[in-house]
Amino acid sequence: MVTIYDIAKLANVSPMTVSRVINNTGNTSEAIREKVNKAIDELEYIPNSSARSLTLKESKLLTLLISDIANPFFTKLARGAEDKARELGYQLMLCNTDENIEKEKEYINVIISTGADGVLFSPANNSSSKHIKLFNKHKIPFVLVDRDIPKTKVDKVLGDNYAGTKLLLNHLFECGHKRIALINGPNNVFTAIARKEAYKEVHQLLGLTVNEELMYELHYNRNNDAEHIVMKLLNLPKNKRPTALFASNNSIAIDMVKALHALNINVPDEISVVCFDDLDPNSAINPFLTVVMQPAYDFGYIGTQLLIDRIKNNSSSNKHREVILKPEFLLRDSTKSIVDR
Amino acid sequence: MVTIYDIAKLANVSPMTVSRVINNTGNTSEAIREKVNKAIDELEYIPNSSARSLTLKESKLLTLLISDIANPFFTKLARGAEDKARELGYQLMLCNTDENIEKEKEYINVIISTGADGVLFSPANNSSSKHIKLFNKHKIPFVLVDRDIPKTKVDKVLGDNYAGTKLLLNHLFECGHKRIALINGPNNVFTAIARKEAYKEVHQLLGLTVNEELMYELHYNRNNDAEHIVMKLLNLPKNKRPTALFASNNSIAIDMVKALHALNINVPDEISVVCFDDLDPNSAINPFLTVVMQPAYDFGYIGTQLLIDRIKNNSSSNKHREVILKPEFLLRDSTKSIVDR
C-alpha cells in the first residue's frame, strides 16, 4: 500500500507537507506542490480513508438506506440523492433492506461502523424506531425520506399521502364509483398507514361508507396472493362488490392488474384501478394505470440537501425542517366512468 | 464515541480482553465474557471499522459497482450478490456509475480508499480498462459480471451473447423474417459489441445478408431518438424495410415499442420486436415482449461466490474461472410469423 510516507520520501519532503498538498490546507510553495503531485501521480497514491476517518471523524460518505431497490420510486430517489451528493462533494452508497427489519439493523451497524457522515433513511417499518435510537446514540445525522417515524425529531422529506389519496378517490368518485376496495401495504409501514387513514377520511368527506370487507393488506413488493384477494372481492354479492380498486403502491397495483387479467376481467371496462406512485418509465409500454405520481427524484435531491446542511452546521438544533412534496394526478387508461357501462 | 476502552473500564478488564471477546480470538473465561458482553450491550458499542481496517486490512465489505441501478437486470443481480454476501458474512454496498466513466473512476477511488475487500464490477464501457489497473495496483480483488473487458485476467461471470442472439434470430427467421434491424447499445460496451458480432455471425449462418442500413446504435438507458430511428427504418423502400426489430436490451426495446406505438404501428402485426434481457417483472403488465432472459440473480450470486473465494484464498493465482450463464428463450406476444399476414 502506498502511503503519504512513500510519497514524502519520493518527493523529499515530510509526510505532513504531503498531507497539506493533498488537502489544500495551509500554505505550500508552488515548487513543493508540484514535486508532491508528481510523486502522487507516479505512485498512483489513493488516500486511505479509514485512517483519515479515524482522525477527522468525517468520511465525505453518505448512505442511502432504502427498503426496495427494485422499486422505481426508490431508484429515482437514489438518482436524486446521488446527484445532490456529488454536487456537494460527497459520495453516496446504497444499502437495500428489502423491507426487512433485521437486514436494516445490520446495515445500520455497518453504516455506523464505517463512519458515514450521514444517512438518508427510508425505514422498513415502524419497528425501525429502535434503529433511530442507534443513529442518535452514535450521533450520526439522518434524514427521513418518504416514510416517517412519527415523533422523531429530524429533518424529513415526505409525500402528501392525504392529498394523493384524495386526488385518486375524488377521480373515482366523479366517475361514479362508490365501492372502492383498498389494497394496502403492510399496516406497520408509515405510508400504508397514512394512506389507509386518508382513504377513510376522504370516504367520509365524500359521504361514502367504509367497508372493512373491501380493505386488504399486502406486502409492498411481492404478492403471491393478489389473485386470491381479487377472487374474494369479485365473489362479493353484487351490491357490495367493488367497482374500483385503490392500490397503495405501484407494485401492488400491477399485481392486481395481473390477477384481473388472469381471471379475464377487463380493466377498466369491468373494474377501475388506480394507485400511488408512478410505474417504471422503462416498462410502461402501455401508459396504463391512472396514478398519482410523486416527485421521487426530489425526495432524494432535497433530502440530501437537508442532510448535508445538517452535517455541515453540525446543528442538532431543534429547528427541524419537514418538506412535504405534492403528488400529481395522472389520468390514464385504467379508470372509466361507471355511467358508460 | 464508545470505544473498547470504555467497555474495558466498565467491565473492569483491559481493552485487550474486550477485543478478544468481540472477536472470539484467544481464550477468555466465561465470567469475563459475560461481563464484557453486558458492558457492550449497555453502552451500545459498535466497533469502529475504520480502526479495524487500519490494522487488519480487511473490512468484510464488498462493493457492487454497476452502471444502471434502474435496470431490472442489475437490480436482480444486486439481490443475488447481496444474498450470497450475507450468507458468507459480508455486507454489500452499491455504487451506481450511470454508464458514466468519470463517475466510475470516482467510485473506484472511493472503494479503494474505504478499503472494500472486493468488488463485483460491471464496467461502464471499454475505457474501464484503465480502471482495472487501479484495482490491480491497489491489490483489491474484483470479479467481472455481465460485461467483460477482454484480456483481463480475473474471474468472470458472463452471459452467452452468441447463444442468446442466435435464439432470438432463429426464432425470427423461422417466422419468416429476413430483414431484421439491429438496435444496439453503444459500440464501446462489451455486451453491445458481442451482440452485434453475434448478430452478424448468425446472419451468415442463416444465409441472410447483413445490411448496414438496418443497424443503429443507442444509449443503453435513455433514448430520445428512438422515434427518429423508427421513422428512418420505416421510410426505407419496401424491399429493404425491416419486418422485425432486434433490440440489444430491454430498455431499448421498450423505447422502440413506444415509438412504434406513437406512430401507430402495430406490434407484432406490422413489425415484430425481440430483445435481450427480460422486463421488470413488476411492470410487465402485458407479458409482451419475446425475449431471451438471462439469469440475472445468478450473475450476482455466483459472482460474489467467486469474489469471496478469491478474497479468502488471497490467491492471485492464474487459474481464473469464467462462468458462462445461458440465456433462456421466452416466447411471448411481440413476434409473429410473416406468412400469417
Next chain:
DNA sequence: CTGTTAGCGCGTTCAC
C-alpha cells in the same frame, strides 16, 4: 512555508 509529535480505535506481539 515546513517539520515534529502525538493520538484517533483497534489488534498483534510479547510478556506475565
Next chain:
DNA sequence: GTGAACGCGCTAACAG
C-alpha cells in the same frame, strides 16, 4: 487466562 506496548495511515497542534 490476561495485560502493555507498539503500529496501522493520517492530520491537528505546535515548533521552528
